[in-house]
Amino acid sequence: DAGVTQSPTHLIKTRGQQVTLRCSPKSGHDTVSWYQQALGQGPQFIFQYYEEEERQRGNFPDRFSGHQFPNYSSELNVNALLLGDSALYLCASSSDRGKLFFGSGTQLSVL
Amino acid sequence: AQKVTQAQTEISVVEKEDVTLDCVYETRDTTYYLFWYKQPPSGELVFLIRRNSFDEQNEISGRYSWNFQKSTSSFNFTITASQVVDSAVYFCALSEAGAGNNRKLIWGLGTSLAVNP
Numbered sequence: 001d002a003g004v005t006q007s008p009t010h011l012i013k014t015r016g017q018q019v020t021l022r023c024s025p026k027s028g029h030d031t032v033s034w035y036q037q038a039l040g041q042g043p044q045f046i047f048q049y050y051e052e053e054e055r056q057r058g059n060f061p062d063r064f065s066g067h068q069f070p071n072y073s074s075e076l077n078v079n080a081l082l083l084g085d086s087a088l089y090l091c092a093s094s095s096d097r098g099k100l101f102f103g104s105g106t107q108l109s110v111l
Numbered sequence: 112a113q114k115v116t117q118a119q120t121e122i123s124v125v126e127k128e129d130v131t132l133d134c135v136y137e138t139r140d141t142t143y144y145l146f147w148y149k150q151p152p153s154g155e156l157v158f159l160i161r162r163n164s165f166d167e168q169n170e171i172s173g174r175y176s177w178n179f180q181k182s183t184s185s186f187n188f189t190i191t192a193s194q195v196v197d198s199a200v201y202f203c204a205l206s207e208a209g210a211g212n213n214r215k216l217i218w219g220l221g222t223s224l225a226v227n228p
Contacts, residue, residue, distance in 0.1 A: 103155065
């Protein structure tokens, strides 16, 4: 049983560019959440998707957007990248209240 | 507002020592969940435990134990007879317990544990 998978593992972009990160949830999970983790910090909640809709959003600008597909996989899009967007982006899936399973993340570097 | 404080930034112990990681939380909710996650160098966050705010029983799982004290808003984590493989960053987190699939977690800054041989 595959866990949460994320792609790509690493990504290097320049300021102003756009990026798309992808996540496949654990089998049987219908809810996907995205977190941003800066170096030496705890994860910060970006948003959560359930039934292809954004259910809750953290304190992130509109440059951060997402999508969930009918197969429950999800994408995180970031437009107009800033240096401060450099971080580990973590995807988590769940089907039970509160018990999140995380992927290994996508390390995004913005130069 | 909800907040999680992990006052210990880094801890270094020698193998076989016991170590306790502290977690203090703030919330106005009467119903909530508390979590501990482990993040090894690979980056993946590994779920360790979830505790409902109504369940104050301590829990033991192998070498791991958790002490939940609602009176002091603390949820401390103890590793007994630590091993080198326990070296990781450990995060304490808090979530609301509202209706639906609300799983937004508020995280502490983490405690980096180094277990030396």
